[in-house]
Amino acid sequence: MKVTTSTGVELDTEGLWAKDATNYAKQLGLTNIIVTVATHKDGSKEYLILEDNQASYDSQKYEDILCHIEMMALAKKGENGK
DSSP, X not given: OEEEOTTSOEEESSSTTHHHHHHHHHHTTOTTEEEEEEEOTTSOEEXXXXXXXXXXXXXXXXXXXXXXXXXXXXXXXXXXTO
């Protein structure tokens, strides 16, 4: 799915590896996470993690996104005492 924000940034949930990262988050129990590819007006792209539909982290590196997702999952486990 693609949407354009009021500032002209295009968010794509299926671009590059965004869909795979979202699926990875779901496998780790993070069902409130969506990863998108944000394409800015100047053509630059970055991954953007949306948590409960709010931007929570961005990076141009896929590996950084996966690492952040893993940290979020570990934090969630710590909160739940597991």
